[in-house]
Structure formats: C-alpha cells, structure tokens
Amino acid sequence: MKMNFLTSSRVRWPWQLLLVCLLMGTALVGCNSGQEAAPDGPIERQPVRGGPVLLREDIALRRLTAVGGGAVRLELNPADGALYYLKPLEGVFRLSLEAESAPELVVRLADLGVEGVPAGMTFGPDGALYLVLNRAPGPPSTQATILRGQPAGAGYDWQILAQTEPYPASGTNFDHLFTGIVLSPDGDWVYVSSGSRTDHGEIQTNAGAFPDTRETGLTSAILRLPADAMELSLPDDQAFLEEQGWFFADGTRNAYDLAFAPNGDLFGVDNGPDADYPDELNWLREGRHYGFPWRFGLYDNPQQFPDYDADGDVYLSEDFVAVQRGTYRNDPSYPAAPGPFTDPIVNNGPAAAQYRGEDGQPADAAAEGGVLNSFTPHRSPLGLVFPTDASLPADILGQGDAFGAFLLSWGSAGGDLSDIGQDLLLLQLTRGEDNYSAIVTQIARQFNRPIDAVLIGNRLYILEWDGDGNIWELTFD
Numbered sequence: 001m002k003m004n005f006l007t008s009s010r011v012r013w014p015w016q017l018l019l020v021c022l023l024m025g026t027a028l029v030g031c032n033s034g035q036e037a038a039p040d041g042p043i044e045r046q047p048v049r050g051g052p053v054l055l056r057e058d059i060a061l062r063r064l065t066a067v068g069g070g071a072v073r074l075e076l077n078p079a080d081g082a083l084y085y086l087k088p089l090e091g092v093f094r095l096s097l098e099a100e101s102a103p104e105l106v107v108r109l110a111d112l113g114v115e116g117v118p119a120g121m122t123f124g125p126d127g128a129l130y131l132v133l134n135r136a137p138g139p140p141s142t143q144a145t146i147l148r149g150q151p152a153g154a155g156y157d158w159q160i161l162a163q164t165e166p167y168p169a170s171g172t173n174f175d176h177l178f179t180g181i182v183l184s185p186d187g188d189w190v191y192v193s194s195g196s197r198t199d200h201g202e203i204q205t206n207a208g209a210f211p212d213t214r215e216t217g218l219t220s221a222i223l224r225l226p227a228d229a230m231e232l233s234l235p236d237d238q239a240f241l242e243e244q245g246w247f248f249a250d251g252t253r254n255a256y257d258l259a260f261a262p263n264g265d266l267f268g269v270d271n272g273p274d275a276d277y278p279d280e281l282n283w284l285r286e287g288r289h290y291g292f293p294w295r296f297g298l299y300d301n302p303q304q305f306p307d308y309d310a311d312g313d314v315y316l317s318e319d320f321v322a323v324q325r326g327t328y329r330n331d332p333s334y335p336a337a338p339g340p341f342t343d344p345i346v347n348n349g350p351a352a353a354q355y356r357g358e359d360g361q362p363a364d365a366a367a368e369g370g371v372l373n374s375f376t377p378h379r380s381p382l383g384l385v386f387p388t389d390a391s392l393p394a395d396i397l398g399q400g401d402a403f404g405a406f407l408l409s410w411g412s413a414g415g416d417l418s419d420i421g422q423d424l425l426l427l428q429l430t431r432g433e434d435n436y437s438a439i440v441t442q443i444a445r446q447f448n449r450p451i452d453a454v455l456i457g458n459r460l461y462i463l464e465w466d467g468d469g470n471i472w473e474l475t476f477d
Helices: 015-024 238-243
Strands: 006-008 011-013 059-066 073-077 082-087 091-095 104-108 117-123 129-138 141-152 155-164 178-183 189-194 221-226 232-234 247-250 258-260 266-270 280-284 346-350 354-356 362-364 381-385 402-409 423-431 436-445 450-456 459-464 470-476
Touching (some): 082 117, 091 117, 129 178, 258 381, 402 450
Parallel strands (some): 155 232, 346 436
Antiparallel strands (some): 059 470, 082 091, 091 104, 221 247, 258 266, 266 280, 423 436, 450 459
C-alpha cells in the first residue's frame, strides 16, 4: 500500500501509520498468520470464498460492497438511514442501503475549515455529524478539534464544538490522540476519548522538548462536553477540566470505541500496552479511574516498583516496539499510584480469555475454570454495538438480567499467544453490584482487520480496514 503523508507547516506525520498505531497498541512488526481455533461444537461455514468463517447456523452472509482499504469508522445516520464511512485522508462517504449505487463522498477534508486528520465520527438523531480531528500545530505538540456539522442542503455547516490547546506529543507510536466519540442517549452530551501519549507511563520527552513528561492533563481520559457547545477551549489542565465538569473519567489508555448500552450505561474498549497484559472492556462512570498507567486488567505495572528488572520480565516480547526501544526499565521516579481503581469487566469465557502466566507460558483462564479482566492481550477490541431489535435471537438480545453486545477484534500484531482475534464476539453481559461480567463466545472469525460495526435491526454491518475494505452484512434469523 502506498504510504501517504499530510504536511503541517514544518512537520510531516505519516497519518496512515499513526492510525494503525492507534488501533494496534503500537505493535508494528510482522503479524501472526494463525487463527484461534473455533470453539468445540459450532458449525463452521464460509459462505463467501475468502470471507469470514461463520460459527452459528442462524447467520446469513453477503459482501455488501468493497470501499478500498483504510476506512476507520462506520456509522448509521438515523436521519436518512444510510451508512457513512470515514477515510482519514479523503473524507466521509455515504452508502445508501436502499439503492445499489456507488458510495458518495459527502465531506471532503477541505470542507471542514480546520486542519487535521479525522479519527472519530458519530451522528446525532437529527443527522448532525460530529468529527474528531487531530493535527500537529507545529513540533513537538499536537491538538484535537471536535467539529459539529449541521445538515445544510447537500452538505454540512461546520462549527467548532471544542478544541484543545496544543499539548505535548511524544513523537512516538504511542501518541494515541483523540479518537472515539459518542453522543449520550438524550443528545445533551458528547463523550470523547483522549488516548495516552506513552505506552505504559514511561517518560517521553520528544527529543528533549518535554523533560520528565509522562501523561498530561488532557491525555488518557474520557471527556464529556455539552453537545451544543460552541468553541470551547480545552487547556492541558485536569483540575480546570474537572471544575468545568468536562473531565469524566481517568486512566484509559486507548478507548478507541465508546458505546451506550440499552440501559444507559456507557462502555469503552481499551487496548493494552506493548506487554502481555489484558485488553479491557470498561463500564465508564463519572469520577472513576481505570488504572492506566499503574494497572492493566488486574495486573500491576511493574515499572512503578523500585526493584523492577526488565531482563526478568516474562510479560515482555521483542515483537513489540516499546520493548525494542527499551522503554521497560527500572524507573525510580515513577509516580505513586493515585488509587482506587475500577476493575475492567469480567470475562468468563469461553473465548478471548488467554493470558501470560507467571511462569511465562501461555494459558487460558476459561479453560482453567477461572476468569480474566477482560480479554486476551493484543486483540485490540473495537466495533462495540448493542443489539435491541426484537427480531434477533434471544441469546443475542440477552435473557433474564443479561443483555447482549457484539465486539470486533482488530487482531494481534505479534507475540506467541494463539488467540489473535480478527473475529466477532458475542458478549452476554450481566450487571453486578459494582461491575459487569460477561460470557464471551466467538461467532465468526477470519475477518481482514475488522475495525467498526453498525447494527440495523437484525443486520450487522462490519467494515474491514485491510485489503479491499469489504463491508460485510451478517443477517441473524
């Protein structure tokens, strides 16, 4: 694939590579070509040659279209019933489901009126389009802008909802930037994910521009902003953001996807570091801290402890960039953990529950009769959607106190764990006193870097980032 570059005054950022970093947790070496074995018992079918393998009898599959590789978001516009997908270097495309027509480019980057590369997208009930952009205003800083586009004829009237002040970039693959965005069910608030600037809380100076800098007031957090705001200025100051009611939750490394469940609870997926610690699904609540960078899953980050020796760390693999660069090391100035932390949801298996044991060997929590908080390391979960349509099978909707969710996996880029994702999971979530637990089942596999999903009635649309950029339609009888 040809690598494209966008230029900002004095610095060039390889944006396609950067977006891959956002998704994969920065592991950029050769990808494992294996696939997790299908669970015992399911019917395996591959209705479309070269397409995904289905593991339920009640799924029909067709390739809706191919949009070319590199699309990162897929959304339903409730105002017109069409699908929209985002290509960061081109713009937003409309795809009608009622007429077999070619996708239409409806938003060009030049239309937006601000510099930046879009990484997040969502729609309001009135068809308003919200975009999250990141740009390099000049080395060594970065800046995020949240735009709101009101429908206006064949296009949009763009307004700046909020914009950060320039804040320190690390100048590494670990700049996860602003990505996921979702509108609250009542339409009053916009929730936005700001990713970390480090892999695991290490010092990243950006060639000396920011001495002794780890995370900052704007990074590794979930922000909540008024959906009708105009030109809010977001300083790199957590205390100020908290005073304004804009700082919602802390300690998220890379919550690439956010979604509200049918009961109104907010969930976010989170990609773990360049070490064999779990990826997470979190029930996001105001004022909570989700552990980053002091904890991954329920594992303490060992770099915070004075006796840490990376040479004996069984959770490290040379497949991953942070390990190759020596960022896992004894770190006497590592700050003390603030605590308390909120646990990720509990995965009861049978799928996506592999982990690295203390002896350094791969293991499977579900096969051992245990649990994992939340998923096999490096799966890179995303594409979280919640089914609500009554025509769906009962186990997908959820029964009793449980409700269902679909979750994709972008897939691992290294390591020796056999569960590398690139699949579709069904989660049956049950809420406890202060957390959720889930039964997690693999229902389709062998996608090509799936990256986002939209559920319309009993039809699930899955966008692939790689290859031809297929959009698959899975219909549940």
